[in-house]
Amino acid sequence: MSLEVASVRFAYRRNPVLEGVDLRVAEGGFCALLGPNGSGKSTLTKIIARVLAPAAGTVSFAGRDLLATPRREHARVVSYVPQSGATPFEQTVREAVLLGRTPHIGLRPTRRDREIVDASIERLGLAELSDRPMSQLSGGQAQRVLIARALAQQPRVLLLDEPTSALDLRYQIETLQIVRSVTREEGVTALIAIHDLNHAAHFCDQAVLLDGGRVVADGPPAEAFDEALLSRVYGLDVRVSRGAAGVEVRPAALEPTPLRAGTAPKESA
Incomplete structure (x- = not known):
């Protein structure tokens, strides 16, 4: 089973954003979507999440057309963590996370639903x-609630937009560790739009640029970078740079300036 995106195109009015995007993420894979602002990372996650509809192309998982699947069934397969999200003013953290069980709940939450939450x-x-x-949480705390809600949904595909x-x-490191463990231990396919190339190289097994x-690039970070x-x-x-610890990307401006022959480093006073 895999998540497959084929020939996806999208434009905001007449401004093209995605032009024929193809990618495949294997079951249990952790894939980083990379690129500068405006490259289409967030738009692609929203299309897979069905927040946006593409002008052309298909999205499938395990051979099933996710764009044509009934909404409730889609939500049993795909969970989505947006960059930010509004919640009802009086909603508690537990109530917000319980919303992740909505695709699975019948008339009322069961004991099992509450255990998962x-x-x-x-x-x-x-x-x-x-x-x-x-309403009393910081932005970072609220973001962790959204991630907890997505995990409570028990998806087969987990989408995370920055x-x-x-x-x-x-919490950046802990969150990425959690997502990686979910992919490896539970076979969940994860796609994360992220800016930090080094975090992507360390935690993800696939990088799509x-x-x-x-x-313009797709493969293991060591090959794609x-x-x-x-x-x-x-x-x-x-x-x-590539070494035993993995791949590291840094601006050339941070490279140490080599000493000229015959010069020695200055000693501090």
């Missing part, structure tokens, strides 16, 4: 906030 809250480190109104943008470094609405290509796409001279 509690496990998701615990997984995201939100237990102490579970009864707090969403989920770490509002998080501090600790978009530029001008087209896929080409110095010349990244420099062109981002408009910045970068260096890519």
Whole structure:
């Protein structure tokens, strides 16, 4: 089973955003969608989530057309974490996460539904906030609630649109570790729109680079991260190093200046 996007095109009015995008993410794969602002990362996640409808192309999972699937059934397969989301003013964290069970709930939540919600809250480190109104949370805390809600949905495909943008470094790492463990342990296919190339290289096993609405690189980060290509796409001279610890990308401006022959480093006073 895999998530497959074929020949997807999309435009906002007459401004093309995606032009014939093709990609495949294997079952249990963790794929990073990369590219500068305006390259189409968020638009593509919204199309798969059915927030937006493409002008052309198909999206399928395990051979099933996700764009033609009834909404409730689609929600049993795909969960989506937007960059931010409004919630009812008086809704608590637990109530917000329980919304993730909506595609599975009959007349009322079961004991099993509540156990899944509690496990998701615990997984995201939100237990102490579970009864707090969403209106009292910081942006980073609210973002973790959205991720917990998506996991409570128990999807086969998890879409995340820049989920770490509002998080501090600790929670960025913990969130990416959680998503990686979900893909490896539960076989969930994850697609994350993200800006941090080094986080993508460390946590993801596939990197898809978009530029001008087209896929210009697709593969393991060690293969997809080409110095010349990244420099062109981002408009910045970068260096890519490969070693036992993995792949690292950094601006060329941060490279140490080599010493000229016959000179020695200055000693500090």
